[in-house]
Amino acid sequence: MKTCLIVDDSSVIRKVARRILEGLEFTIEEAEDGEQALAACQRKLPEAILLDWNMPKMDGYEFLRVLRRLPGGDGPKVVFCTTENDVAHIARALHAGANEYIMKPFDKEIVEAKFQEVGLI
Amino acid sequence: MTPADFDYLRKMLRERSGLVLSAEKQYLAESRLLPLVRRNGLASLADLIGDIRLKPSSQLATDTVSAMTTNETFFFRDKAPFENFRDYIMPALVAVRLREKRIRIWCAAASTGQEPYSLAMTLNEMGPALAGTRVEILATDLSGDVLDRAKAGLYSQFEVQRGLPIQQLLKYFTQEGDSWRIAPEIRAMVQFRTLNLLNDFSPLGTFDVVFCRNVLIYFDQETKIGVFNRIAKQIPDDGYLVLGAAETVVGLTDAFKPMPERRGVYTPNLAARRAGPVTLFASAKF
Numbered sequence: 267m268k269t270c271l272i273v274d275d276s277s278v279i280r281k282v283a284r285r286i287l288e289g290l291e292f293t294i295e296e297a298e299d300g301e302q303a304l305a306a307c308q309r310k311l312p313e314a315i316l317l318d319w320n321m322p323k324m325d326g327y328e329f330l331r332v333l334r335r336l337p338g339g340d341g342p343k344v345v346f347c348t349t350e351n352d353v354a355h356i357a358r359a360l361h362a363g364a365n366e367y368i369m370k371p372f373d374k375e376i377v378e379a380k381f382q383e384v385g386l387i
Numbered sequence: 388m389t390p391a392d393f394d395y396l397r398k399m400l401r402e403r404s405g406l407v408l409s410a411e412k413q414y415l416a417e418s419r420l421l422p423l424v425r426r427n428g429l430a431s432l433a434d435l436i437g438d439i440r441l442k443p444s445s446q447l448a449t450d451t452v453s454a455m456t457t458n459e460t461f462f463f464r465d466k467a468p469f470e471n472f473r474d475y476i477m478p479a480l481v482a483v484r485l486r487e488k489r490i491r492i493w494c495a496a497a498s499t500g501q502e503p504y505s506l507a508m509t510l511n512e513m514g515p516a517l518a519g520t521r522v523e524i525l526a527t528d529l530s531g532d533v534l535d536r537a538k539a540g541l542y543s544q545f546e547v548q549r550g551l552p553i554q555q556l557l558k559y560f561t562q563e564g565d566s567w568r569i570a571p572e573i574r575a576m577v578q579f580r581t582l583n584l585l586n587d588f589s590p591l592g593t594f595d596v597v598f599c600r601n602v603l604i605y606f607d608q609e610t611k612i613g614v615f616n617r618i619a620k621q622i623p624d625d626g627y628l629v630l631g632a633a634e635t636v637v638g639l640t641d642a643f644k645p646m647p648e649r650r651g652v653y654t655p656n657l658a659a660r661r662a663g664p665v666t667l668f669a670s671a672k673f
């Protein structure tokens with residue numbers, strides 16, 4: 267089973283995302299901000315990361331930049347999942363190494379489509 | 388809705404669009420038609436059917452048929468058909484059309500445009516592989532309403548996130564508030580026209596590729612056979628038919644045969660063509 271790290275400061279979003287991704291046969295880990303996410307990745311790199319942008323401590327964009335410089339850090343497929351829904355943000359995220367981008371609000375269909383897009387399912 | 392009204396509705400849908408609504412789908416009819424009842428200031432479904440009985444060729448009758456059809460679609464639906472189109476169908480056609488340098492594609496149930504635009508984006512990505520071939524895409528649908536949306540090329544955030552890779556979104560769309568508008572050069576690659584598949588479409592001419600996906604599933608066997616055989620007449624020997632994931636010609640007509648290894652892709656059955664007029668497995672009155 268593949269592991270997906272869900273990074274979001276909202277426990278409600280983490281819960282919704284967890285339910286969807288467990289339905290897609292992922293083992294779930296959770297982090298509330300970029301720092302926690304980085305700690306989790308230093309312990310063990312997941313196959314997938316669902317990543318919010320705006321979070322306290324370290325935001326999603328900053329986390330992604332650090333992640334991609336870790337040894338093996340180019341491995342996980344990173345799918346942003348954020349309310350930052352404008353072209354400028356999307357372009358920055360892709361430039362920093364994001365594989366896909368979900369604009370909130372999202373549902374199961376969208377998560378499934380995007381995870382398929384990057385070859386995770 | 389009274390049983391008599393429901394029967395009348397089912398008969399009308401079948402005659403006008405081919406849609407077969409089974410007897411237990413009354414709840415579906417009610418949920419899809421109630422908004423139309425309200426919009427037209429009618430008191431009830433009985434009034435709606437009553438009006439249509441009096442004026443069967445009114446706009447209200449047309450709107451009723453439209454309201455009952457399923458328009459669900461998304462960009463690059465099922466993915467594989469578009470990969471087959473890009474990696475196999477188009478290269479093969481470009482090679483045999485080197486002299487004419489013209490390829491015609493028909494999207495026969497285009498709905499709100501995601502399918503023809505997915506084809507147009509795919510062609511755009513192919514670039515030099517098209518060797519200067521002019522490619523036309525004709526997109527048709529029974530419903531003028533969905534085609535109006537297709538022509539506008541404006542999609543909600545939800546619609547652009549189902550099937551469209553994020554890179555393609557950035558490349559081919561511009562943001563307008565919460566919506567996304569298809570790029571003018573992609574829009575310009577597609578012609579739109581209303582067309583009922585139950586009617587004669589021979590005046591459209593021939594097409595090298597026909598995408599007819601997720602519409603025949605709603606039809607009964609006889610109607611499917613009739614449409615397949617008439618589509619066959621519009622496709623040259625070296626052309627292709629692409630169907631939806633739940634559709635097949637197998638057991639219905641020998642006008643086409645499935646391509647081994649390419650699910651959903653069919654080619655004209657040349658043996659059957661040479662044998663004379665299209666033969667049917669089931670005896671249908673077409």
Ligand SMILES: C[S@@+](CC[C@H](N)C(=O)[O-])C[C@H]1O[C@@H](n2cnc3c(N)ncnc32)[C@H](O)[C@@H]1O
Pocket residue numbers: 403404405406456457458459460461464495496497498499502527528529530533582583584585599600601602631
């Ligand atoms: C489910 S959509 C399929 C859209 C697209 N081909 C796809 O696969 O995503 C079916 C479309 O068929 C259209 N349709 C239904 N009956 C039709 C008919 N008799 N002639 C032409 N189009 C028809 C409907 O209006 C609807 O837009």
